[in-house]
Amino acid sequence: MTEQHPMAVSPGGVGVPPALAVSTVIFSLMASDSTGRMALHIPLVRRIREPYRGLWALPGGPLGADEDLSEAARRHLLDTTALSPTYLEQLYAFGARGRSLAERVVSIVYWALVSRSNAVEGPANALVQGDPNVCWFDADDLPPLAFDHGTIVDYALWRLRTKMEYSRIAGAFIGSTFTLSQLREVHEAVLGRELDPANFRRMVESSDAVVPTGEYLTGTKHRPPRLYRYNSAIDPDPSPLARA
Amino acid sequence: MTEQHPMAVSPGGVGVPPALAVSTVIFSLMASDSTGRMALHIPLVRRIREPYRGLWALPGGPLGADEDLSEAARRHLLDTTALSPTYLEQLYAFGARGRSLAERVVSIVYWALVSRSNAVEGPANALVQGDPNVCWFDADDLPPLAFDHGTIVDYALWRLRTKMEYSRIAGAFIGSTFTLSQLREVHEAVLGRELDPANFRRMVESSDAVVPTGEYLTGTKHRPPRLYRYNSAIDPDPSPLARA
Numbered sequence: 001m002t003e004q005h006p007m008a009v010s011p012g013g014v015g016v017p018p019a020l021a022v023s024t025v026i027f028s029l030m031a032s033d034s035t036g037r038m039a040l041h042i043p044l045v046r047r048i049r050e051p052y053r054g055l056w057a058l059p060g061g062p063l064g065a066d067e068d069l070s071e072a073a074r075r076h077l078l079d080t081t082a083l084s085p086t087y088l089e090q091l092y093a094f095g096a097r098g099r100s101l102a103e104r105v106v107s108i109v110y111w112a113l114v115s116r117s118n119a120v121e122g123p124a125n126a127l128v129q130g131d132p133n134v135c136w137f138d139a140d141d142l143p144p145l146a147f148d149h150g151t152i153v154d155y156a157l158w159r160l161r162t163k164m165e166y167s168r169i170a171g172a173f174i175g176s177t178f179t180l181s182q183l184r185e186v187h188e189a190v191l192g193r194e195l196d197p198a199n200f201r202r203m204v205e206s207s208d209a210v211v212p213t214g215e216y217l218t219g220t221k222h223r224p225p226r227l228y229r230y231n232s233a234i235d236p237d238p239s240p241l242a243r244a
Numbered sequence: 245m246t247e248q249h250p251m252a253v254s255p256g257g258v259g260v261p262p263a264l265a266v267s268t269v270i271f272s273l274m275a276s277d278s279t280g281r282m283a284l285h286i287p288l289v290r291r292i293r294e295p296y297r298g299l300w301a302l303p304g305g306p307l308g309a310d311e312d313l314s315e316a317a318r319r320h321l322l323d324t325t326a327l328s329p330t331y332l333e334q335l336y337a338f339g340a341r342g343r344s345l346a347e348r349v350v351s352i353v354y355w356a357l358v359s360r361s362n363a364v365e366g367p368a369n370a371l372v373q374g375d376p377n378v379c380w381f382d383a384d385d386l387p388p389l390a391f392d393h394g395t396i397v398d399y400a401l402w403r404l405r406t407k408m409e410y411s412r413i414a415g416a417f418i419g420s421t422f423t424l425s426q427l428r429e430v431h432e433a434v435l436g437r438e439l440d441p442a443n444f445r446r447m448v449e450s451s452d453a454v455v456p457t458g459e460y461l462t463g464t465k466h467r468p469p470r471l472y473r474y475n476s477a478i479d480p481d482p483s484p485l486a487r488a
Contacts, residue, residue, distance in 0.1 A: 018307055020264055020350060063262055065348065069339040092485070093337045093352045095313040104309065106264060108337045108350070154484045240398045241336070 023060025051101035052146030085112035267304025295345035296390030329356035
């Protein structure tokens with residue numbers, strides 16, 4: 001490929017510049033096919049062209065000339081799953097030379113959370129049922145992925161699980177108020193292991209990240225459980241980019 | 245600009261694809277002109293063409309067709325300062341539509357640390373003295389910067405100062421062994437404030453991040469200070485990308 005685009009002629013540039021793509025690792029909580037318990041799932045798209053034809057890949061595509069990076073991530077997410085994220089954050093830019101078998105592509109990757117009710121009851125399932133080339137997979141039981149997308153998913157899982165421990169990330173899965181049992185269920189699903197209820201309660205109550213709303217879950221129980229919310233007095237993201 | 249490169253014709257792509265650049269925020273510790281104390285400094289390059297001609301900017305440039313993203317960051321860093329980093333990490337990809345006054349550019353930004361001895365005694369100063377368009381600036385007293393580089397530097401400073409608290413990042417400034425006073429001096433310079441020596445010693449000794457080497461700083465003192473090193477049993481970066 002020796003033909004040169006005018007924009008390729010710039011100081012230090014050599015030949016055709018690498019293409020730019022925006023892809024997203026989208027997490028949702030769904031019942032696992034094997035265990036029936038809530039588990040992390042991500043939607044994948046089957047490639048219908050080379051390279052890696054037939055393999056599954058993260059949803060994504062080129063950056064439009066008129067959209068910001070996060071807008072491109074939202075657009076590809078909506079196109080693929082018909083969902084809007086409850087949380088969206090830039091993960092990393094992947095640009096190793098050998099990561100694509102064809103033209104050189106640099107992928108700026110986002111990770112997104114989609115709330116359980118949206119993912120289960122929204123139009124996503126209809127879309128998935130109607131198109132065999134878009135499917136939700138258990139994040140811990142993925143098929144072989146195209147490009148370096150397996151590495152990307154591993155990194156996104158690590159970031160999600162790490163961030164879970166010190167942020168209000170669970171709220172993106174369950175909405176604004178929740179019982180401690182619901183909060184623990186989300187933590188268990190994300191971490192992929194059971195947590196001791198008493199220890200979990202002590203951990204939550206000793207931090208000031210979650211506070212009681214003063215209300216109770218309505219229902220038929222003799223002792224309805226207390227509802228909690230994240231403490232809005234705590235800045236969820238102290239990064240200066242969050243205020244930019 | 246309506247002329248289309250063949251690579252621009254891809255699903256979802258609109259017109260000419262955004263250009264891709266790799267830039268780096270390079271930190272070093274140098275004596276402040278005003279106070280004489282060690283303070284964070286970063287090298288900037290004065291722009292000799294539009295847009296933002298005459299303003300200072302981060303060193304960087306296009307991604308070469310044959311180099312990985314971090315290799316491009318190292319190359320631009322070497323070209324600008326004649327230095328090799330002791331630490332290099334991807335910071336963020338900046339791609340807002342309005343960030344450049346001319347063609348659309350997405351910048352993948354790295355941040356780097358350069359050790360004090362390199363920065364002070366190495367060839368960098370010679371290079372800086374010989375070229376008035378490359379200068380070191382006090383990171384907390386910068387001139388107006390081109391593009392969104394002011395926002396980028398603010399974010400890099402935040403990341404450095406946040407990471408300082410829980411990682412061995414100070415080691416990138418001072419080498420493999422150090423006294424507690426030297427370690428405290430680095431922390432003070434990065435954080436931009438004085439730390440109580442007794443509190444700092446207690447904080448370091450109560451963590452297991454730093455351990456005594458069993459050796460002492462050679463010199464003329466009556467009681468030579470103990471030398472420490474970072475605890476190599478602790479993984480400095482548990483991210484799966486570090487093992488990729």
